Amino acid sequence: MDKFVDSAWFVRIVALLLALLLYISVNFADLQLNKKASESAQENSEVITDVPVQAYYDTENLFVSGLPETVEVELEGPNSIIESEKRLQDFELFVDLTNVSIGKHRVPIKYTGFSDKLNVTVQPETVEVLVEERVSDYYTVSPEFDSSMLAEGYQTEEVSVDPRRVQVTGSKTALSKIVYVKATFNVEEKVSQETAGTAKVQVLDKDLNKLDVKVEPETVQVSISVKNPSKKVALNLTPTGSPPAGVTVTSVSTDTEEITVYGKESVIKEIEELNIPVDVSSVEKNTTLNVPIEISEGLNFVSPQTVKVKVTVEGSPKSKPKEESNA
Structure with missing residues (x-):
């Protein structure tokens, strides 16, 4: 085995293999570069939208209407150049009205700044504009x-x-x-x-x-x-519910004579007083209740939001008879 390794044929075979590997790696890199170059040189077509259009004319004395603010531009040519144009945007579309008289005219949309390796198509290619005398005025x-x-x-x-x-x-x-x-x-x-x-x-x-x-x-x-329109209105206290048996409500009253309601003007102007229901179903003796004021439709706020209501009664709750025990 050692003799074979030391022989001239072994050295030649190794050198040949190394040469083949070097050749393959170099050619593979060239193939990759050629592929990228081929892709860059490949013909392509792409539309750029919303490209602004300029108008050249006597802006001090004339006014031009009918010119679109933006147009579409179709580019055909090598993909790398199209991508470069899109990225740099170093081009301009315009109409030349410097020598156009007052009246209606159909004029071409021209362009400049595109690579001469591209085929450029503007949509629309021409536009109809109206050139008139320029005037200004102030409006309220x-x-x-x-x-x-x-x-x-x-x-x-x-x-x-x-x-x-x-x-x-x-x-x-x-x-x-x-x-x-x-x-x-x-x-x-x-x-x-x-x-x-x-x-x-x-x-x-x-x-x-x-x-x-x-x-x-x-x-x-x-x-x-x-x-937020408001109005002061009187309160109308109305007892609701039935007190316990033996108790009679003689009066409900409050020291708050009026409250302020807020809401739509068309609603509050119709309100003369606000009905406040007072639940007396659990009242057994003279007492003072904190009664919340509910907001009706068309109102969005009331002040105050609760009122103290004094409930005066007569009598006392009747005791329930005790059940007789079974003998």
Whole structure:
């Protein structure tokens, strides 16, 4: 065995095996690199959505409507280049209206900044725009708030907006159609105290269609103050239940002459007195009860919430006859 290991043939065989292993490892790495390069060079197609579109024109004197804010762009070419374009976003889509006269025009959406190795398709390829004289004016904003979002018993006292007036810029045609300039304030929870937040200004025509204009500022601050209407009313104590046999209730009275009820104004204005049931079924002698005041529909609070009621009686409970024992 030692002779074989020391022989020239053993050395040659080992050298050959090492050479084969080295060849396979080098070629395997090359195959992997070639595979990755092939995948990168593979043709692909992908759509990029919500790509903004710019418009170049005389912004001081003209106003352009009809131009979409965003479009779709389809890219065809090597996958690596498409991924690079998506990541860098170093491109621009635009319409050139620098030499366009007032009126309607169909213009192409152009692009720049894409690799020349890509086939670029814009959807839509052309758009119809209306170029008109630019005008501006100031309008008063009407704040709005959904009263169904008020907490039970509360009502709106005042809805205010700041700033009160906004500048609207657009074409003469668009501004002539303005009927409503609104700022609707939306809340997520029921309102029971003064609340404020931002609301977007909407410019609408008579049919509540949104007009293609620019508003400055685009949002305003809306503040809502609420009130919880209240009224003082008298109490009407009504005994309920039957006292024990032999006991007669002669009167129920309280030192609290009136209480304050809170709730919807339409409800409390109809209330002249509040009926308070007093349970006398367990009263055996003159006593004072703490009677809770139940809130009826349309009310959300009463003050005080309990009243002390003095119950005056005559007589005493009759004793139950003792059962005769069996002889």
